[in-house]
Amino acid sequence: MFRRLGRHIKEGFLGVGRHFGMALSSSTAVAITLTLIGVFMVLTYNLVLTTNTIESSISLSALIDYDSEDQVNLQRIEGKIKEVNGVSSVTYHSKEDEFDFYVNSNTDPELQEFYEAYRDENPFRDAYIITISDGTMLQEVTRQVEAIPGVYQVYDGGANTYKLVDVLENIRLFGGILVVALAALAIYLVYNTIHITIDNRKDEIWIMRNVGAKNGYVRAPFLVEGIIIGLFGSIVPILIIGGLYYYLYNALQGTLFGTFALAAPFPFLYYLAAVLAGTGILVGFIGSYISVCKYLRIRR
Amino acid sequence: MIKIENVSKTYKNGTHALSNISLEIKDGEFVYIIGPTGSGKSTLIKLLNGEEVPNSGTVLVNDINVGKLRHSKVPVYRRNIGVVFQDYRLLPRKTVFENVAYAMEVVDAPRDTLRKRVREVLKLVDVADKSNVFPAELSGGQQQRVAIARAIANKPSILIADEPTGNLDPKKSDEIIRLLEKINQEEKTTILIVTHDIEIVRHHPKRTIAIDSGHITADLAGGGSI
Numbered sequence: 001m002f003r004r005l006g007r008h009i010k011e012g013f014l015g016v017g018r019h020f021g022m023a024l025s026s027s028t029a030v031a032i033t034l035t036l037i038g039v040f041m042v043l044t045y046n047l048v049l050t051t052n053t054i055e056s057s058i059s060l061s062a063l064i065d066y067d068s069e070d071q072v073n074l075q076r077i078e079g080k081i082k083e084v085n086g087v088s089s090v091t092y093h094s095k096e097d098e099f100d101f102y103v104n105s106n107t108d109p110e111l112q113e114f115y116e117a118y119r120d121e122n123p124f125r126d127a128y129i130i131t132i133s134d135g136t137m138l139q140e141v142t143r144q145v146e147a148i149p150g151v152y153q154v155y156d157g158g159a160n161t162y163k164l165v166d167v168l169e170n171i172r173l174f175g176g177i178l179v180v181a182l183a184a185l186a187i188y189l190v191y192n193t194i195h196i197t198i199d200n201r202k203d204e205i206w207i208m209r210n211v212g213a214k215n216g217y218v219r220a221p222f223l224v225e226g227i228i229i230g231l232f233g234s235i236v237p238i239l240i241i242g243g244l245y246y247y248l249y250n251a252l253q254g255t256l257f258g259t260f261a262l263a264a265p266f267p268f269l270y271y272l273a274a275v276l277a278g279t280g281i282l283v284g285f286i287g288s289y290i291s292v293c294k295y296l297r298i299r300r
Numbered sequence: 301m302i303k304i305e306n307v308s309k310t311y312k313n314g315t316h317a318l319s320n321i322s323l324e325i326k327d328g329e330f331v332y333i334i335g336p337t338g339s340g341k342s343t344l345i346k347l348l349n350g351e352e353v354p355n356s357g358t359v360l361v362n363d364i365n366v367g368k369l370r371h372s373k374v375p376v377y378r379r380n381i382g383v384v385f386q387d388y389r390l391l392p393r394k395t396v397f398e399n400v401a402y403a404m405e406v407v408d409a410p411r412d413t414l415r416k417r418v419r420e421v422l423k424l425v426d427v428a429d430k431s432n433v434f435p436a437e438l439s440g441g442q443q444q445r446v447a448i449a450r451a452i453a454n455k456p457s458i459l460i461a462d463e464p465t466g467n468l469d470p471k472k473s474d475e476i477i478r479l480l481e482k483i484n485q486e487e488k489t490t491i492l493i494v495t496h497d498i499e500i501v502r503h504h505p506k507r508t509i510a511i512d513s514g515h516i517t518a519d520l521a522g523g524g525s526i
Contacts, residue, residue, distance in 0.1 A: 004408065204393075208402070209375065
């Protein structure tokens with residue numbers, strides 16, 4: 001069993017060496033498509049990270065009824081808000097905090113003095129600032145918090161916020177679809193290249209069958225070759241994308257346009273390398289398998 | 301022992317390759333099958349090799365009904381039948397040694413046995429000094445010797461040679477037939493040579509079966525009047 005496995009692995013490596021030109025062209029096809037996939041994965045991942053950051057900064061303000069501002073009611077309301085599915089944090093802002101915030105948001109000292117005169121008749125309400133875990137739950141959280149007795153109104157930023165959440169969701173979806181479509185394209189391209197490689201060796205397969213090799217025995221070294229081709233094809237994209245990302249991350253000091261934080265290179269690049277190598281191996285394996293099976297099926 | 305009974309074969313395109321033929325070849329026999337191109341010789345080999353199945357009749361090889369063999373059993377069956385072709389069909393990217401060894405590797409022969417036997421058959425066919433070269437570096441005669449070595453590596457009971465001298469000059473052809481005679485005697489292998497080269501049959505007379513248009517037209521012991 002192990003001797004046979006060792007033989008197949010050795011045959012696979014020998015096959016790559018003896019058909020180096022074809023193996024190189026297959027590996028190049030894998031490298032090109034994996035580079036494309038890798039670049040889009042980096043972009044998509046950072047896009048998702050950015051949209052998540054934007055989304056997590058979306059918050060709701062739940063204003064409290066004037067007649068529920070006592071300690072007992074406030075605790076009850078806070079408890080109820082925390083129970084709502086999708087709420088990630090709840091912070092209490094007293095009406096005095098709100099008043100201070102409003103006064104201080106004006107830079108004109110005269111205007112600040114004018115507002116200060118109304119401190120005793122503070123028109124603001126006690127409020128809870130609520131952050132949510134997922135932007136798509138914004139409407140639902142708003143609806144449920146509004147239904148809590150003692151809550152006067154929930155301010156969620158209105159239609160513009162919903163639109164923003166929608167746009168972010170679409171950006172993520174588009175990125176995901178793009179990566180999946182590229183992966184499918186990669187499989188097709190690599191399958192075609194490996195298919196040509198094996199097509200050139202159909203006589204070899206016929207001879208193997210003729211000396212009494214079972215299908216599995218004929219197939220095994222070709223599968224090993226496919227895996228080697230896929231693995232080698234993934235090394236260049238891993239080095240290029242990894243190196244470039246590391247350089248850009250440091251050059252941009254970890255932020256894009258000075259606002260959006262980029263994913264830290266480690267462990268992100270380790271995961272990316274694992275995904276690219278895994279995709280390369282899988283694509284090489286599938287490409288070889290389909291191609292060899294075609295020739296094993298024809299003849300008895 | 302090969303026993304063919306009332307076998308007919310018609311291909312999907314309507315070509316009648318064999319029509320109700322019957323013949324028997326005993327263990328250890330040396331037999332020529334002769335006939336013009338398109339007579340049905342190659343079809344006969346394909347039936348014996350398990351590459352084709354008859355439309356009717358039975359092909360029995362060592363008591364195995366080849367036509368009824370399951371697809372998955374064909375490779376194992378072939379290990380007992382050595383086949384040599386006109387165009388040698390060696391694996392171009394393997395050395396002479398590896399080409400012969402491959403036939404033994406597929407049957408999981410132990411490494412020591414494999415090495416010993418490969419050296420033995422390469423010596424038998426007189427190409428032992430070419431072990432590490434690739435087929436393209438050999439002459440046609442030498443390539444055919446390697447193909448024969450590969451075909452007998454697993455000590456098959458039957459060796460089928462399809463036009464083994466088709467690409468060789470008369471001197472080389474003579475050498476190949478002598479080699480097959482030697483294998484027949486030393487390894488006790490049943491030899492079946494398909495050829496249209498009458499000269500070979502004249503110089504090395506053996507039982508000769510003539511096929512034409514899918515019918516057996518003659519079966520002559522010792523070559524007869526050919």
